[in-house]
Ligand SMILES: [Fe+2]
């Protein structure tokens with residue numbers, strides 16, 4: 001079976017969860033280099049969202065009204081996630097602890113929508129050629 005967009009993005013989501021879990025564990029232990037782990041997470045999550053925006057959303061935008069509505073919601077989510085991440089980054093400058101619960105809640109809702117109402121539908125609705133083109137674009141951005 002050919003690779004699906006959902007599978008590729010799910011792998012990324014899993015990786016980002018591991019990074020968030022790692023930060024939480026380090027925060028509980030009081031690890032000194034929490035900022036390094038957080039910087040790394042911020043870099044990876046920004047990279048993931050940029051790939052989605054540049055390789056997928058912008059490519060689909062003109063396709064359909066329904067697509068545009070979903071994409072607007074996803075872009076709003078990304079802005080909220082960026083704000084939450086920036087706030088946490090500021091907090092970390094004055095503290096060696098961090099509480100990711102708000103970020104994780106927002107992330108989980110976003111991820112749930114992407115995996116269960118967006119990428120799964122893309123895989124079903126796009127023809128093989130267009131799907132392959134998007135997968136190529138995702139790989140180019142890595
Ligand atoms: Fe996203």
Ligand SMILES: [Fe+2]
Pocket residue numbers: 009013048052111114
């Ligand atoms: Fe995503």
